[in-house]
Amino acid sequence: MSSGGGRANSTLTGYAIVLGAIALIVGAMALVVDARRQEHIPSVDYTADALSLSEIAPYRSYAPEGLPEGWTPTSSRLETGGTLPGEEPTEPIRWTLGFATPEDRHAAFSISDADPDEFVAEVGMNGEPDGESAVDGRTWERRYNEAENERSLVLRADDATLVVSGGASYEELETLAAALEPQEPPQE
Template identity: 45%
Template sequence: MTTETDDAPAQTAAPATPEKKPRSRNDVFANYLVVLLAFAGISLVIVLFASWGEEESLPEVDYEADAEQFTAFAPFPVLAPEDLPDDWVATSSRLTLAGATAGEEITDPVKWDVGFVTSSEEYASLRIGDDDPEDFIADMTNDGDPDGDQQVADDTWDRYETPDGDRRSLVRPTEGATLVVTGTATYDELATLAESLEPQE
């Protein structure tokens, strides 16, 4: 007699679910640091792209107020630039008045220096003063050597150039003072500044 045995399939135990470990402070800090660095990188890229699209701007000054003040103090007729090309930028204006008071007799030399960046991005400045002409010319032209002359409108200007050729100047005497137009600009651009000079009242 044969006894039948029920072969019941063996039951497989379900795999144990691993317990989730709580995140450590180090993990949280590391994730925070990654996010922070990513944000900083994106910000840097944005700033770089923005800066590429910006043009470098020059500081611009209003020299007309100095022209008026110098006209009030100077014991000689003052000339000032007017109607220069639109792309010339006035970048500096300095008065030397030796502590004088308007209307009083001035015994010390006075000087006005106004500078521009030109169309070719070179520098040109007007310097007008009543110091000893020889000393004034040597100082304002950086000890430039005579380099012929140049006609500007109805006036003849003496040309000076420094020995290294980096600086050129146009010089002419005026009533009671000396005019020097000087800078790294070409003689033609210096002539543009010289031709723009107009008497001030």
């Protein structure tokens, strides 16, 4: 009789050990997921690039102002072709500013006086026309690259091309486009 009770106790002990191990694994996984959810996205200050662009660009420059909470600037790249303030540019001047959106997607604003068709194809990842978006009284061309799931909004101004693009939804891209404000060079 005593051997049957011992077997039952050892079986229950085994189950308890396995359940404890599973609980520890699940708890550890929950901590990792929570820590990742609260990851801090590194933010960049793009003020210097926006100011430099307004000083050297032969076109009206733009920069986002007043984006809603949750938009984090993650990258800023100004390509001046070696142009300094007061000099006449010899190459197209281009600025690309990347963001993490509140929906944890990527969106970027790019502006350049490069050949508009080439610039749109490059920045918009060869997206196909996909309708239009009306943003603050301006009509932006929608483009979509289905293979990459990338969307773009394109505004062709007289002297430059503005492109808002990324894996974000059109609504998020429209939010970024609506935040773009003309920048004036500083007064001397």
